[in-house]
Amino acid sequence: MTLPIYELFAVRYATRAARRAANFLGGDPHEAAMPMDYFVWAARSPERTIVIDTGFTRETAVRRKRDYLRDPVEGLAALGIDSASIRDVVITHLHYDHVGGFRSFPNAQFHVQDDEMRFSTGRHMCHARFNHGYDVADVEAMIRLAFSGRVTFHKGEAQLAPGISLHHIGGHTAGLQCVRVHTRRGWVVVASDTSHYYEHFETGRCFPTVFDVGATIEGYDTLHTLAESPAHVVPGHDPLVMKRYPAARDNLGDVAVRLDVAPEEALERSP
Ligand SMILES: [Zn+2]
Numbered sequence: 001m002t003l004p005i006y007e008l009f010a011v012r013y014a015t016r017a018a019r020r021a022a023n024f025l026g027g028d029p030h031e032a033a034m035p036m037d038y039f040v041w042a043a044r045s046p047e048r049t050i051v052i053d054t055g056f057t058r059e060t061a062v063r064r065k066r067d068y069l070r071d072p073v074e075g076l077a078a079l080g081i082d083s084a085s086i087r088d089v090v091i092t093h094l095h096y097d098h099v100g101g102f103r104s105f106p107n108a109q110f111h112v113q114d115d116e117m118r119f120s121t122g123r124h125m126c127h128a129r130f131n132h133g134y135d136v137a138d139v140e141a142m143i144r145l146a147f148s149g150r151v152t153f154h155k156g157e158a159q160l161a162p163g164i165s166l167h168h169i170g171g172h173t174a175g176l177q178c179v180r181v182h183t184r185r186g187w188v189v190v191a192s193d194t195s196h197y198y199e200h201f202e203t204g205r206c207f208p209t210v211f212d213v214g215a216t217i218e219g220y221d222t223l224h225t226l227a228e229s230p231a232h233v234v235p236g237h238d239p240l241v242m243k244r245y246p247a248a249r250d251n252l253g254d255v256a257v258r259l260d261v262a263p264e265e266a267l268e269r270s271p
Contacts, residue, residue: 003163003182006043008190008259009248010234010241011075013055014038014066014097023197025206025213034197037239038097040072041190041259042081043164043181049081050164051108052090052179052190054101060135064096073104075255079248090166092192092236093176094120094142095133102141110145113168114155116175117142124174124211133173133209167226169194171216172209178223183260186228190259194219197238202230234259 015037020028023036041052055072062068073083089108091099093116102110120139124130145151154177158166163182170176172193179190194216195201201220206213227233234241245257 001162004045004047004161005184006045006163006181006260008181008183008188009042009044009079009256010039010245010259011042011072011079011256012037012039012242012254013070013072013075014061014068015239016066023207024200025208025210035239036196036237037242038066038237039241040076040101041179041234042076042079043179044079044081045163048088048161049086050088050090050160051076051081051083051086051105053092053098053192054089054105056097056100060096060100066097070255071104072101078252079256088160090160090177090179091116091142092178092190093173094139095173095193096135096138097133098192099138099142100135102138102145108150110142110151111158111160111166112142112151112153113166113175113177114153115168115170116173116177117146117151117153119174119211130211167222169215169219169222171212171214171219172196172207174211178226180226181260185260185262186232187226188232188234188259189223189227190234191223192236194223195233195235197235198233198240200235201233231263 018036020032020034040055043050083104086108090111156168165180166177168177178194196207206216223233244263247253248256
Protein backbone atom coordinates (compact mmCIF):
# COMPACT_ATOMS: atom_id res chain seq x y z
CA MET A 1 0.00 0.00 0.00
CA THR A 2 1.38 3.41 -0.90
CA LEU A 3 0.97 6.11 1.73
CA PRO A 4 -0.82 9.33 0.88
CA ILE A 5 1.33 12.40 0.38
CA TYR A 6 0.33 15.40 2.47
CA GLU A 7 0.96 19.04 1.88
CA LEU A 8 2.10 20.53 5.17
CA PHE A 9 1.79 24.16 6.24
CA ALA A 10 2.75 26.34 9.19
CA VAL A 11 0.52 29.38 9.79
CA ARG A 12 2.01 32.14 11.93
CA TYR A 13 -0.61 34.02 13.93
CA ALA A 14 1.18 35.85 16.78
CA THR A 15 4.60 36.89 18.02
CA ARG A 16 6.26 38.44 21.05
CA ALA A 17 9.61 39.92 21.94
CA ALA A 18 11.91 37.87 24.18
CA ARG A 19 15.56 37.69 25.21
CA ARG A 20 17.77 34.62 24.80
CA ALA A 21 18.18 34.22 28.56
CA ALA A 22 14.42 33.74 28.93
CA ASN A 23 14.28 30.88 26.43
CA PHE A 24 16.70 28.43 28.01
CA LEU A 25 16.54 26.62 31.32
CA GLY A 26 19.54 27.95 33.24
CA GLY A 27 19.66 31.08 31.05
CA ASP A 28 22.03 31.87 28.23
CA PRO A 29 25.27 33.89 28.29
CA HIS A 30 24.44 35.79 25.11
CA GLU A 31 22.60 39.05 25.64
CA ALA A 32 20.47 39.15 22.52
CA ALA A 33 16.90 39.25 21.30
CA MET A 34 15.19 35.92 20.61
CA PRO A 35 11.57 36.60 19.68
CA MET A 36 8.92 33.90 19.83
CA ASP A 37 6.44 33.16 17.05
CA TYR A 38 3.13 31.31 17.46
CA PHE A 39 1.88 28.81 14.90
CA VAL A 40 -0.83 26.39 13.93
CA TRP A 41 -0.16 23.68 11.34
CA ALA A 42 -2.23 21.89 8.71
CA ALA A 43 -1.69 18.67 6.73
CA ARG A 44 -3.72 18.21 3.56
CA SER A 45 -4.14 15.32 1.13
CA PRO A 46 -6.82 14.88 -1.54
CA GLU A 47 -8.77 12.77 1.02
CA ARG A 48 -8.53 14.82 4.20
CA THR A 49 -7.21 17.88 5.98
CA ILE A 50 -5.99 17.66 9.57
CA VAL A 51 -5.25 20.74 11.65
CA ILE A 52 -2.64 20.65 14.40
CA ASP A 53 -3.40 23.02 17.30
CA THR A 54 -5.81 25.96 17.24
CA GLY A 55 -3.88 29.00 18.48
CA PHE A 56 -5.44 31.56 20.81
CA THR A 57 -8.01 34.36 20.49
CA ARG A 58 -7.58 38.10 20.18
CA GLU A 59 -8.89 38.54 23.76
CA THR A 60 -6.23 36.20 25.06
CA ALA A 61 -3.56 38.10 23.13
CA VAL A 62 -4.60 41.31 24.89
CA ARG A 63 -4.76 39.66 28.32
CA ARG A 64 -1.38 37.95 27.94
CA LYS A 65 0.24 40.86 26.07
CA ARG A 66 1.08 38.99 22.88
CA ASP A 67 1.28 40.65 19.46
CA TYR A 68 -1.68 39.18 17.59
CA LEU A 69 -1.09 39.11 13.84
CA ARG A 70 -4.30 37.38 12.73
CA ASP A 71 -6.90 34.88 13.78
CA PRO A 72 -5.37 31.48 12.95
CA VAL A 73 -8.51 30.55 10.99
CA GLU A 74 -7.90 33.52 8.68
CA GLY A 75 -4.45 32.15 7.94
CA LEU A 76 -5.94 28.71 7.26
CA ALA A 77 -8.62 30.28 5.06
CA ALA A 78 -5.91 31.90 2.97
CA LEU A 79 -4.73 28.35 2.22
CA GLY A 80 -8.23 27.32 1.21
CA ILE A 81 -8.89 25.54 4.52
CA ASP A 82 -12.31 26.20 6.07
CA SER A 83 -12.05 25.61 9.82
CA ALA A 84 -15.77 24.78 10.08
CA SER A 85 -15.27 21.84 7.73
CA ILE A 86 -12.37 20.30 9.67
CA ARG A 87 -13.18 16.90 11.23
CA ASP A 88 -9.93 16.24 13.10
CA VAL A 89 -7.79 18.60 15.16
CA VAL A 90 -4.70 17.36 16.98
CA ILE A 91 -4.12 19.22 20.24
CA THR A 92 -0.43 18.76 20.98
CA HIS A 93 -1.04 19.92 24.57
CA LEU A 94 -3.59 22.06 26.39
CA HIS A 95 -1.50 25.21 26.84
CA TYR A 96 -3.51 28.34 25.97
CA ASP A 97 -1.56 29.05 22.79
CA HIS A 98 -2.28 25.60 21.38
CA VAL A 99 -5.90 24.93 22.37
CA GLY A 100 -7.48 28.38 22.94
CA GLY A 101 -8.94 28.66 19.43
CA PHE A 102 -10.96 25.42 19.66
CA ARG A 103 -14.30 27.24 19.18
CA SER A 104 -13.36 27.93 15.55
CA PHE A 105 -13.61 24.18 14.85
CA PRO A 106 -17.26 23.40 15.65
CA ASN A 107 -17.32 20.09 13.76
CA ALA A 108 -13.96 18.72 14.82
CA GLN A 109 -12.94 15.84 16.98
CA PHE A 110 -10.03 16.88 19.24
CA HIS A 111 -7.17 14.41 19.65
CA VAL A 112 -5.48 14.63 23.05
CA GLN A 113 -3.13 12.39 25.02
CA ASP A 114 -4.51 10.75 28.20
CA ASP A 115 -1.55 12.14 30.14
CA GLU A 116 -2.34 15.71 29.08
CA MET A 117 -5.90 15.65 30.37
CA ARG A 118 -4.74 13.95 33.57
CA PHE A 119 -1.95 16.50 34.08
CA SER A 120 -4.06 19.59 33.33
CA THR A 121 -6.82 18.50 35.71
CA GLY A 122 -4.68 17.06 38.48
CA ARG A 123 -2.51 17.92 41.44
CA HIS A 124 0.21 19.78 39.55
CA MET A 125 -2.27 22.51 38.59
CA CYS A 126 -2.17 23.65 42.24
CA HIS A 127 1.21 25.20 41.42
CA ALA A 128 1.75 28.36 39.36
CA ARG A 129 4.99 26.76 38.14
CA PHE A 130 2.92 24.28 36.13
CA ASN A 131 -0.46 25.96 35.63
CA HIS A 132 0.66 29.30 34.14
CA GLY A 133 0.65 27.99 30.57
CA TYR A 134 -2.95 26.82 30.89
CA ASP A 135 -6.16 28.85 30.83
CA VAL A 136 -8.58 27.09 33.16
CA ALA A 137 -11.47 28.02 30.84
CA ASP A 138 -9.81 26.01 28.04
CA VAL A 139 -9.29 23.00 30.29
CA GLU A 140 -12.89 23.20 31.49
CA ALA A 141 -14.08 23.44 27.88
CA MET A 142 -12.09 20.33 26.95
CA ILE A 143 -13.75 18.42 29.78
CA ARG A 144 -17.16 19.54 28.48
CA LEU A 145 -16.17 18.51 24.94
CA ALA A 146 -15.11 15.12 26.30
CA PHE A 147 -18.55 14.73 27.90
CA SER A 148 -20.14 15.44 24.52
CA GLY A 149 -17.96 12.87 22.76
CA ARG A 150 -15.77 15.32 20.89
CA VAL A 151 -12.43 14.38 22.42
CA THR A 152 -10.55 11.29 21.29
CA PHE A 153 -7.99 10.19 23.83
CA HIS A 154 -4.72 8.59 22.85
CA LYS A 155 -2.20 6.70 24.91
CA GLY A 156 1.32 7.00 23.53
CA GLU A 157 1.54 6.38 19.80
CA ALA A 158 -1.47 6.42 17.49
CA GLN A 159 -2.15 6.44 13.77
CA LEU A 160 -4.64 9.19 13.04
CA ALA A 161 -4.88 8.42 9.33
CA PRO A 162 -2.62 6.72 6.79
CA GLY A 163 0.57 8.82 6.80
CA ILE A 164 -0.20 10.75 9.98
CA SER A 165 0.70 9.57 13.48
CA LEU A 166 0.78 11.01 16.98
CA HIS A 167 3.64 10.42 19.41
CA HIS A 168 3.58 11.12 23.12
CA ILE A 169 6.79 12.84 24.27
CA GLY A 170 5.92 14.67 27.49
CA GLY A 171 8.57 16.91 29.06
CA HIS A 172 7.31 20.48 28.62
CA THR A 173 3.92 19.17 29.84
CA ALA A 174 3.17 15.61 30.92
CA GLY A 175 1.01 14.83 27.91
CA LEU A 176 2.71 16.74 25.11
CA GLN A 177 2.63 14.98 21.74
CA CYS A 178 4.22 15.61 18.35
CA VAL A 179 2.85 14.72 14.91
CA ARG A 180 4.59 12.81 12.11
CA VAL A 181 3.39 13.54 8.59
CA HIS A 182 4.20 11.76 5.31
CA THR A 183 5.08 14.39 2.70
CA ARG A 184 6.71 14.44 -0.73
CA ARG A 185 10.08 14.98 0.98
CA GLY A 186 9.55 12.10 3.39
CA TRP A 187 8.54 12.03 7.07
CA VAL A 188 8.31 15.49 8.61
CA VAL A 189 7.77 15.92 12.35
CA VAL A 190 5.69 18.83 13.62
CA ALA A 191 7.49 18.98 16.94
CA SER A 192 5.27 21.61 18.55
CA ASP A 193 6.68 22.35 22.03
CA THR A 194 8.77 19.18 22.21
CA SER A 195 11.34 21.68 20.85
CA HIS A 196 10.32 25.33 21.00
CA TYR A 197 13.32 26.44 18.90
CA TYR A 198 15.78 24.68 16.59
CA GLU A 199 18.48 25.35 19.16
CA HIS A 200 16.74 23.28 21.81
CA PHE A 201 16.96 19.94 20.01
CA GLU A 202 20.18 20.87 18.20
CA THR A 203 22.09 21.64 21.40
CA GLY A 204 20.23 19.45 23.89
CA ARG A 205 18.95 22.36 25.93
CA CYS A 206 15.53 22.91 27.42
CA PHE A 207 12.88 25.66 27.43
CA PRO A 208 12.33 26.98 30.99
CA THR A 209 8.64 26.00 31.14
CA VAL A 210 9.12 22.31 31.80
CA PHE A 211 7.55 19.52 33.83
CA ASP A 212 10.10 16.78 33.19
CA VAL A 213 13.57 17.74 31.95
CA GLY A 214 14.52 14.12 31.36
CA ALA A 215 11.55 13.49 29.09
CA THR A 216 12.31 16.70 27.20
CA ILE A 217 15.93 15.75 26.51
CA GLU A 218 15.09 12.13 25.66
CA GLY A 219 12.32 13.47 23.45
CA TYR A 220 14.94 15.00 21.16
CA ASP A 221 16.16 11.47 20.40
CA THR A 222 12.60 10.50 19.53
CA LEU A 223 12.30 13.48 17.17
CA HIS A 224 15.48 12.37 15.42
CA THR A 225 14.14 8.82 15.13
CA LEU A 226 10.76 9.90 13.76
CA ALA A 227 12.02 12.47 11.25
CA GLU A 228 13.74 11.68 7.97
CA SER A 229 16.60 14.03 8.97
CA PRO A 230 17.16 16.94 11.39
CA ALA A 231 15.95 19.23 8.58
CA HIS A 232 12.61 17.38 8.80
CA VAL A 233 11.95 18.54 12.39
CA VAL A 234 9.78 21.67 12.67
CA PRO A 235 10.06 23.41 16.05
CA GLY A 236 7.00 24.92 17.71
CA HIS A 237 7.87 28.59 18.19
CA ASP A 238 10.97 29.45 16.16
CA PRO A 239 10.82 32.53 13.84
CA LEU A 240 13.42 30.73 11.67
CA VAL A 241 10.61 28.50 10.38
CA MET A 242 9.23 31.47 8.45
CA LYS A 243 12.72 32.22 7.08
CA ARG A 244 13.75 28.70 6.14
CA TYR A 245 10.61 27.60 4.31
CA PRO A 246 9.00 29.09 1.20
CA ALA A 247 5.76 31.03 1.27
CA ALA A 248 2.71 28.80 0.90
CA ARG A 249 1.53 31.17 -1.81
CA ASP A 250 3.08 34.20 -3.47
CA ASN A 251 1.45 36.83 -1.26
CA LEU A 252 1.55 34.81 1.98
CA GLY A 253 5.23 35.09 2.87
CA ASP A 254 4.49 36.54 6.29
CA VAL A 255 1.44 34.33 6.95
CA ALA A 256 2.07 30.74 5.95
CA VAL A 257 4.93 28.58 4.71
CA ARG A 258 5.17 25.11 3.17
CA LEU A 259 6.92 22.50 5.28
CA ASP A 260 6.69 19.73 2.70
CA VAL A 261 9.42 21.45 0.67
CA ALA A 262 13.02 21.01 1.85
CA PRO A 263 14.25 24.11 3.71
CA GLU A 264 17.43 24.13 1.60
CA GLU A 265 15.32 24.70 -1.48
CA ALA A 266 13.82 27.71 0.17
CA LEU A 267 17.22 29.05 1.18
CA GLU A 268 18.56 28.65 -2.35
CA ARG A 269 15.72 30.76 -3.65
CA SER A 270 16.40 33.68 -1.32
CA PRO A 271 19.00 36.23 -2.44
ZN1 LIG B 1 3.39 24.93 25.57
